[in-house]
Amino acid sequence: MADVPMPLTFAAPRRGKPPRHFADLMPDERAAAVTELGLPAFRAKQLSNHYYEGLSVDPTTWTDIPAAQRESLREALFPPLLTYVRDVSCDNGATVKTLWKLHDGTLVESVLMRYGVRRDGTPGPNGVRSTLCVSSQAGCGMACPFCATGQGGLQRNLSTAEIVDQVRAACAALASGELPGGPGRLNNVVFMGMGEPMANYGSVLKSVRAITSPAPDGLGISARGVTVSTVGLVPRIEQLTTEGIPVTLAVSLHAPDDELRDTLVPINTRWKVDEVVDAAWRYAETTKRRVSIEYALIKDINDQAWRADRLANVLQARGDWGWVHVNLIPLNPTPGSKWTASRPEDEAEFVRRLEKHGVPVTVRDTRGREIDGACGQLAASESNR
Ligand code: SAH
Numbered sequence: 001m002a003d004v005p006m007p008l009t010f011a012a013p014r015r016g017k018p019p020r021h022f023a024d025l026m027p028d029e030r031a032a033a034v035t036e037l038g039l040p041a042f043r044a045k046q047l048s049n050h051y052y053e054g055l056s057v058d059p060t061t062w063t064d065i066p067a068a069q070r071e072s073l074r075e076a077l078f079p080p081l082l083t084y085v086r087d088v089s090c091d092n093g094a095t096v097k098t099l100w101k102l103h104d105g106t107l108v109e110s111v112l113m114r115y116g117v118r119r120d121g122t123p124g125p126n127g128v129r130s131t132l133c134v135s136s137q138a139g140c141g142m143a144c145p146f147c148a149t150g151q152g153g154l155q156r157n158l159s160t161a162e163i164v165d166q167v168r169a170a171c172a173a174l175a176s177g178e179l180p181g182g183p184g185r186l187n188n189v190v191f192m193g194m195g196e197p198m199a200n201y202g203s204v205l206k207s208v209r210a211i212t213s214p215a216p217d218g219l220g221i222s223a224r225g226v227t228v229s230t231v232g233l234v235p236r237i238e239q240l241t242t243e244g245i246p247v248t249l250a251v252s253l254h255a256p257d258d259e260l261r262d263t264l265v266p267i268n269t270r271w272k273v274d275e276v277v278d279a280a281w282r283y284a285e286t287t288k289r290r291v292s293i294e295y296a297l298i299k300d301i302n303d304q305a306w307r308a309d310r311l312a313n314v315l316q317a318r319g320d321w322g323w324v325h326v327n328l329i330p331l332n333p334t335p336g337s338k339w340t341a342s343r344p345e346d347e348a349e350f351v352r353r354l355e356k357h358g359v360p361v362t363v364r365d366t367r368g369r370e371i372d373g374a375c376g377q378l379a380a381s382e383s384n385r
Pocket of ligand 1: 140142144146147148191192193194195196197229230231250251252294295296329330331332333334
């Protein structure tokens with residue numbers, strides 16, 4: 001943890017905008033973009049097929065398009081957005097973190113996790129599921145002191161297509177069968193990589209629409225399989241409540257009391273625990289989707305038994321009809337951090353207290369820990385090289 005707190009940053013520093021890409025376009029904008037290039041409108045459908053169903057980004061291989069048009073399409077609508085830098089894997093290859101370079105040299109990462117694969121790489125008895133953790137910003141302006149990304153500050157927002165293409169790339173990797181467990185599909189997308197999705201609301205929402213629209217308009221992943229995680233930008237949670245997209249909302253609470261949350265999640269100085277929990281409750285009430293409360297257990301900081309009681313009270317003050325679920329995350333210490341994960345007995349007591357109060361609780365598995373999954377550390381170490 002830094003001794004001097006990082007400032008909160010809402011607006012990304014201005015940088016060159018990423019080039020426009022087909023994946024930035026909603027279905028009703030695609031025909032116009034194609035006719036603008038002097039091509040017949042029906043080509044838009046072919047492009048959707050290639051990108052969203054064929055998961056291909058290389059127009060030079062699209063033989064149903066006249067060769068002369070392929071190059072101009074590449075330039076105008078399919079500029080390369082994500083350049084593979086490297087990946088690291090663990091869990092026998094079932095967890096893979098990929099580092100991508102964007103057009104301006106900015107680095108972001110995404111993590112693909114495969115569940116239900118046996119040690120020998122064959123599918124387990126209950127089938128195989130896959131989750132991709134995506135980045136919505138390069139860096140993050142929310143300055144949470146325990147998070148590696150938060151300590152690096154905000155570089156810029158990702159465009160819709162830069163988000164969608166992380167998902168397309170994962171779908172392509174799964175379809176090709178290069179992961180243990182054999183060829184498969186992507187079931188879940190979680191906005192828990194780098195960045196605060198609600199601080200890049202417009203692009204994130206459009207990317208969710210592209211990810212969840214049925215193929216070939218989009219990637220065809222169920223909205224119920226998509227989770228948007230936020231530090232608690234209350235007006236954006238309220239906006240999401242009105243969108244009519246049944247994604248799962250996750251709120252990174254990490255403390256039930258304002259005094260501690262002000263330091264762990266600095267946005268709390270603007271929207272307090274009660275306001276965030278109220279907004280989360282209204283989200284659940286309107287969408288009928290159970291909200292997930294994220295709580296990183298940090299030794300001797302937020303893991304006291306009384307805080308578990310307090311957390312249960314804060315959540316149950318809104319009703320006990322099963323609107324909420326607590327996801328405890330053992331802290332993944334960042335380099336140089338003075339904080340570490342809770343003792344096993346404190347974690348167990350925290351769980352026991354929540355259960356005693358009737359609050360559904362799970363402890364997140366520590367998938368990807370060896371590769372610093374989802375904590376911005378790969379991108380951080382790369383840029384320090
Ligand atoms: N900005 C969003 C999404 C990205 S982080 C948010 O904060 O919700 C995804 C989750 O990982 C958040 O709950 C975040 O608090 C948590 N996280 C970040 N750094 C962590 C660490 N070092 N150990 C455990 N969880 C961490």
